[in-house]
Amino acid sequence: MVTLAEVAQHAGVSASTVSYVLSGKRSISVGTRQRVERSIQELGYHPNAGARALASSKSNIIALMVPLRTDMYVPVMMEIAIAVATTARTHGYDVLLLTGEEGPDAVRRVTGSGLADAMILMDVELDDERLPLLRRTDQPSVLIGLPADTTGLTCVDLDFGATGALCAEHLAALGHRDIAVIGEAPAVYERHTGFAERTLDGLRSRAREMGLRVLHRPCEGGYDAMAVTLSRIFDERPGTTGFVVQNENAVEPLLALLRQQGRAVPEDVSVIAVCPDQVATQASVRLTSVAIPAQEMGRRAVEHLVAKLDGRGEDDVVLLAPELTVRASTGPAPSGS
Amino acid sequence: MVTLAEVAQHAGVSASTVSYVLSGKRSISVGTRQRVERSIQELGYHPNAGARALASSKSNIIALMVPLRTDMYVPVMMEIAIAVATTARTHGYDVLLLTGEEGPDAVRRVTGSGLADAMILMDVELDDERLPLLRRTDQPSVLIGLPADTTGLTCVDLDFGATGALCAEHLAALGHRDIAVIGEAPAVYERHTGFAERTLDGLRSRAREMGLRVLHRPCEGGYDAMAVTLSRIFDERPGTTGFVVQNENAVEPLLALLRQQGRAVPEDVSVIAVCPDQVATQASVRLTSVAIPAQEMGRRAVEHLVAKLDGRGEDDVVLLAPELTVRASTGPAPSGS
DNA sequence: AAGTCCTGTCGAAGCGCTTCGACAGCCTAT
DNA sequence: ATAGGCTGTCGAAGCGCTTCGACAGGACTT
Known part of the structure; x- marks a missing residue:
C-alpha cells in the first residue's frame, strides 16, 4: 500500500505539498504539481479513506436508507438507489446502503460514528420515528417522501x-x-x-x-386479491368506466380480469396507472400513466444534499410536477353510460 | 462528539482499557467492564469509524457492485442487495453501494483506498474485465454469478x-x-x-x-416484442405446447397473448417461469416456476465473504440447487398433439 | 533601500483509535 | 520462601492524512 509520504519522497517534496496538490487548497507551482502527479501515477497511489476521514472529519460517504420490505414498488426503489449512487459519485461521494431494519x-x-457525512431516507412515514433524530443532529439529510411535518427538513x-388531480382531470375530460x-x-x-393518501x-x-364519483379500494397486488x-x-358501482391504479402489482391482474370479463380497454373501460414509465410501456396494454420519476428524485436528493454539505442550500420541500402520458389504455367514456 | 479518551476519563481507566472492553481482545475484570459500559451509555459514545479504520486497517465495510442497467431482473437485484445489507449487518459490516458505471x-x-474490506460483484459476465483485478488483489471477494473461468474466485x-434440466423434465413428464x-x-x-446460456x-x-424438441427465442420484455x-x-412449430420463460418482463405479455389467442393455460399450453416466487404468485395465472433464490444468494455471498475475512473459508463455487414449484400454469399436454 | 505583499513550500501537530510491550499484583508449584 | 505464570491494566507509538503557522524568496511599492 502506497502512502502519501512515499509519493512525497518519490517526487522530492514534502507530504503536505502532495496533500495540497490533491486537495487544491493552496496554490502549487505548475512544475511541482506535475512532478507530484507523475509520482502518483507511477506509484499507483490511492489516498487511504480512513486516514482521510480521520484527519478531515469528512468521510465523503452518503448514507442511503432503503425500506427493508421488498414487497412493493421495488423497481422505483432500485431506480432511485442507483440514481443516488451514480449522482453521488459525480460529486465525489460514495453511498452506504442501510436497510430500514x-x-x-x-x-x-x-451520525455518531462519522461513517457518513449525510443521509438520504426513503419510504418516509407521515410521522416517522427517525425524524426527531434528524432534526436534532447537525448532519444534513434529505427525505425522499413527505412526512406530516416538514419543518426543519428537506424533502424531495x-x-x-397534483398526480391525483391530473388523473381525475384526464378521465373527466x-x-x-x-x-x-x-x-x-x-x-x-x-x-x-403519505403518498397514497x-x-x-x-x-x-x-x-x-x-x-x-370516486370509489377508492386499497388492494394487495396479485391476481386473486385484484379479482375480489x-x-x-x-357490484357497488356497475357504471364504473375509469380506473386509476397506484399499485404496480395490481396493474396486470386488473388488465387480465377486465379482458376476461369482456370489457375492452380502452373502449369500455379506461385505465390510468401511477407507475414508472417502464412498467407502463411493458404492460400488456400500453398504459396511459403518470410517471414516477425515480431517477429524477434520486438525483435531486443528492444534489440538495451536496448543496447542504457545501454550505449552500437550505431546508426546502421540492415537489416534482407530475406528467401524464397518454397511451393506449384511456379513451372516451362509452356513450351508453 | 464523544471520544474514547473521554469515556476513559469518565470511567477512570485508560484509553486502551476502553478499547479492549470494546473489542474483547484482552480480558477485562467484570467491575471495570461494567464501569466502562456505563460510561459509554451515559456519554452516548460511538467509536469513530475513520479512526478505527486507520488504526486497524479494517473498515468493516463490504462493497457491493450492482449493475447499472435497471432494465432487467430488477426485483432480483434489489432482493439480493437487501439480503446482502441485512446479512452484512449481522456480522458487523456495512455495505457500500457501487454501480457498475x-x-x-x-x-x-x-481496494486501493481501503474504503472496503471486501467486495461482492453482481451481474458478472463470462469474461468480466474486473476479474483479473480481483485475482491480483488480496482483498477477498465473492461473485454472484459465474464467469467462464472460476479459478481463484469464489462464486455463488x-x-x-440444473434449472433448465428441471424445466425440461417437468414438461416432458x-x-x-x-x-x-x-x-x-x-x-x-x-x-x-452466463446464466441465460x-x-x-x-x-x-x-x-x-x-x-x-426445443425452440429457443431471446425476447425483449414487453407486449409488442413478445407478440412478434x-x-x-x-409459425415455426405450431405444435408447441410448453413454454419456459426466463425473462420476467415477458411473462405477463405471454400470458395475455395466449389468452387472446384462445389458448388456455394450462389446458392447451403449459408455462414455466424462471423467476422469484413473488413474481410467480402475483402473475395473472399462478405460475409453475423455478425460483430464483435471491435472498439466499445474497446471504450466502456475505457469509462466504465473512468467512474469508476471518481467515476461514477458501475459494469455492457454490451452486444452489433449483427448486421447481408446481402451480397452476402447467398441466398434461393436450391429448390431440 | 527598506518595507510590504504574494506565492510556494515545509514542518509539526493532531485527528481518535488499536495494539504492543511492560508491569504490578496475585496465585500456584516447588 | 522463591520462581514462574496468570490476569488486568496502563503508556506510548503509530496508522496516513489534513491543516495551521512559519518562512524563504521574488515582485512590488514608496
Whole structure:
C-alpha cells in the first residue's frame, strides 16, 4: 500500500505539498504539481479513506436508507438507489446502503460514528420515528417522501396531490363519470406512508370539482386479491368506466380480469396507472400513466444534499410536477353510460 | 462528539482499557467492564469509524457492485442487495453501494483506498474485465454469478444448468413434446452473462435425453416484442405446447397473448417461469416456476465473504440447487398433439 | 533601500483509535 | 520462601492524512 509520504519522497517534496496538490487548497507551482502527479501515477497511489476521514472529519460517504420490505414498488426503489449512487459519485461521494431494519438506531450509529457525512431516507412515514433524530443532529439529510411535518427538513418527492388531480382531470375530460381508484395495499395506508393518501386527496378534490364519483379500494397486488377487489367495485358501482391504479402489482391482474370479463380497454373501460414509465410501456396494454420519476428524485436528493454539505442550500420541500402520458389504455367514456 | 479518551476519563481507566472492553481482545475484570459500559451509555459514545479504520486497517465495510442497467431482473437485484445489507449487518459490516458505471476503476479505487474490506460483484459476465483485478488483489471477494473461468474466485449462483434440466423434465413428464424457451433479451446474450446460456444448455441436453424438441427465442420484455416472438414460434412449430420463460418482463405479455389467442393455460399450453416466487404468485395465472433464490444468494455471498475475512473459508463455487414449484400454469399436454 | 505583499513550500501537530510491550499484583508449584 | 505464570491494566507509538503557522524568496511599492 502506497502512502502519501512515499509519493512525497518519490517526487522530492514534502507530504503536505502532495496533500495540497490533491486537495487544491493552496496554490502549487505548475512544475511541482506535475512532478507530484507523475509520482502518483507511477506509484499507483490511492489516498487511504480512513486516514482521510480521520484527519478531515469528512468521510465523503452518503448514507442511503432503503425500506427493508421488498414487497412493493421495488423497481422505483432500485431506480432511485442507483440514481443516488451514480449522482453521488459525480460529486465525489460514495453511498452506504442501510436497510430500514435497524430503524432509528441506524441514524444514531451513522451520525455518531462519522461513517457518513449525510443521509438520504426513503419510504418516509407521515410521522416517522427517525425524524426527531434528524432534526436534532447537525448532519444534513434529505427525505425522499413527505412526512406530516416538514419543518426543519428537506424533502424531495413527486407531487402526488397534483398526480391525483391530473388523473381525475384526464378521465373527466374523456367523459367518464364513475371512477375507481385501486390503491396500494392496506398495509401501506396503515403505515401512513403519505403518498397514497396524498394522491387520493388530490384526486378526490379535483373529482368533486369536475363532478366525478370516486370509489377508492386499497388492494394487495396479485391476481386473486385484484379479482375480489374488482368484483366488489362493479357490484357497488356497475357504471364504473375509469380506473386509476397506484399499485404496480395490481396493474396486470386488473388488465387480465377486465379482458376476461369482456370489457375492452380502452373502449369500455379506461385505465390510468401511477407507475414508472417502464412498467407502463411493458404492460400488456400500453398504459396511459403518470410517471414516477425515480431517477429524477434520486438525483435531486443528492444534489440538495451536496448543496447542504457545501454550505449552500437550505431546508426546502421540492415537489416534482407530475406528467401524464397518454397511451393506449384511456379513451372516451362509452356513450351508453 | 464523544471520544474514547473521554469515556476513559469518565470511567477512570485508560484509553486502551476502553478499547479492549470494546473489542474483547484482552480480558477485562467484570467491575471495570461494567464501569466502562456505563460510561459509554451515559456519554452516548460511538467509536469513530475513520479512526478505527486507520488504526486497524479494517473498515468493516463490504462493497457491493450492482449493475447499472435497471432494465432487467430488477426485483432480483434489489432482493439480493437487501439480503446482502441485512446479512452484512449481522456480522458487523456495512455495505457500500457501487454501480457498475465505474467498471474496473471502482475495484481499484475501493481496494486501493481501503474504503472496503471486501467486495461482492453482481451481474458478472463470462469474461468480466474486473476479474483479473480481483485475482491480483488480496482483498477477498465473492461473485454472484459465474464467469467462464472460476479459478481463484469464489462464486455463488443458482445452478442454472440444473434449472433448465428441471424445466425440461417437468414438461416432458407431463407429456409435452414441443417446447419453446422465451429467453432473456438479446442484449443479455451479447453481454455473455452466463446464466441465460447455462439454463439453455441444461435444458437442451435434458430435452434431448427425454425426446423433447426445443425452440429457443431471446425476447425483449414487453407486449409488442413478445407478440412478434410468439407468432414466430407458432409459425415455426405450431405444435408447441410448453413454454419456459426466463425473462420476467415477458411473462405477463405471454400470458395475455395466449389468452387472446384462445389458448388456455394450462389446458392447451403449459408455462414455466424462471423467476422469484413473488413474481410467480402475483402473475395473472399462478405460475409453475423455478425460483430464483435471491435472498439466499445474497446471504450466502456475505457469509462466504465473512468467512474469508476471518481467515476461514477458501475459494469455492457454490451452486444452489433449483427448486421447481408446481402451480397452476402447467398441466398434461393436450391429448390431440 | 527598506518595507510590504504574494506565492510556494515545509514542518509539526493532531485527528481518535488499536495494539504492543511492560508491569504490578496475585496465585500456584516447588 | 522463591520462581514462574496468570490476569488486568496502563503508556506510548503509530496508522496516513489534513491543516495551521512559519518562512524563504521574488515582485512590488514608496
